[in-house]
Amino acid sequence: MVQTQLGAVKQLREILMWRVWQTLGESLFFFRRHFFVLAGLLAPVVLPFFVLSEYRTLAVLHGDDKLHKTLGSWW
Amino acid sequence: MVVNALVGVFAGALTTLYTVAEIDGDLRSRTDLMRGALLAVPALMALQLLVFFAFLGGALFFIVPGFWLLACLLPASVYVVAERQPVPQAMQRSFVTFRPMAWELLMALVLAFAGILMMGLLVTVAASLITGLSSLPLRVLLDALTETLCLLLSQFLQVLLVRYYDRQRQPGAVESGL
Numbered sequence: 001m002v003q004t005q006l007g008a009v010k011q012l013r014e015i016l017m018w019r020v021w022q023t024l025g026e027s028l029f030f031f032r033r034h035f036f037v038l039a040g041l042l043a044p045v046v047l048p049f050f051v052l053s054e055y056r057t058l059a060v061l062h063g064d065d066k067l068h069k070t071l072g073s074w075w
Numbered sequence: 076m077v078v079n080a081l082v083g084v085f086a087g088a089l090t091t092l093y094t095v096a097e098i099d100g101d102l103r104s105r106t107d108l109m110r111g112a113l114l115a116v117p118a119l120m121a122l123q124l125l126v127f128f129a130f131l132g133g134a135l136f137f138i139v140p141g142f143w144l145l146a147c148l149l150p151a152s153v154y155v156v157a158e159r160q161p162v163p164q165a166m167q168r169s170f171v172t173f174r175p176m177a178w179e180l181l182m183a184l185v186l187a188f189a190g191i192l193m194m195g196l197l198v199t200v201a202a203s204l205i206t207g208l209s210s211l212p213l214r215v216l217l218d219a220l221t222e223t224l225c226l227l228l229s230q231f232l233q234v235l236l237v238r239y240y241d242r243q244r245q246p247g248a249v250e251s252g253l
Contacts, residue, residue: 026238027231
């Protein structure tokens with residue numbers, strides 16, 4: 001019984017200390033290596049939406065209701 | 076709000092497709108990736124809604140089962156995007172495949188999320204120091220750039236999910252409990 005529990009604890013420790021960190025490390029390595037390619041893929045699509053969204057938020061904060069009405073509440 | 080959510084889902088789909096293509100050594104054109112990601116958006120929205128309800132259902136039983144279900148079902152997005160599986164099949168396959176390693180996946184996701192949160196906070200604080208001094212048009216652009224950078228950082232979660240998906244499809248992965 002004690003042996004089984006010790007085995008389980010050992011297995012758990014192995015999982016916690018090794019497999020998670022290994023996968024995280026591999027993912028991080030991939031992410032770091034491909035970061036700028038991903039940025040080049042995503043930014044041209046995403047940035048215009050965010051600019052419009054930010055502009056709308058600031059316009060509303062400054063009391064410019066026209067843009068808010070033009071874009072609608074979806075933004 | 077809705078548009079921002081759609082942009083987030085699209086970004087996730089694009090990252091998944093790109094990561095899977097890179098891992099498989101499959102050179103796909105930019106247009107191909109964009110088209111694939113765009114086509115996956117409706118299914119991904121449906122999937123996110125279902126996973127959210129599953130999480131809520133699980134959370135009713137003292138919260139912990141909700142997180143367990145979340146860990147089992149989150150990789151379904153990779154099946155939907157990379158293998159173009161219908162949402163119910165993708166959820167079922169993800170649940171069956173990732174159930175034995177749900178806690179490990181959850182721990183990896185929590186660690187990754189904590190890292191992203193810290194990086195995002197750093198970026199936001201640094202950007203707010205700059206934007207506070209700048210004029211209005213520049214402020215809009217800098218805020219949008221910060222948001223883009225945070226979205227880009229959050230794509231690490233998707234890369235992590237693809238890495239786990241890749242690990243379980245290796246020969247012998249099911250037998251060894253991977």
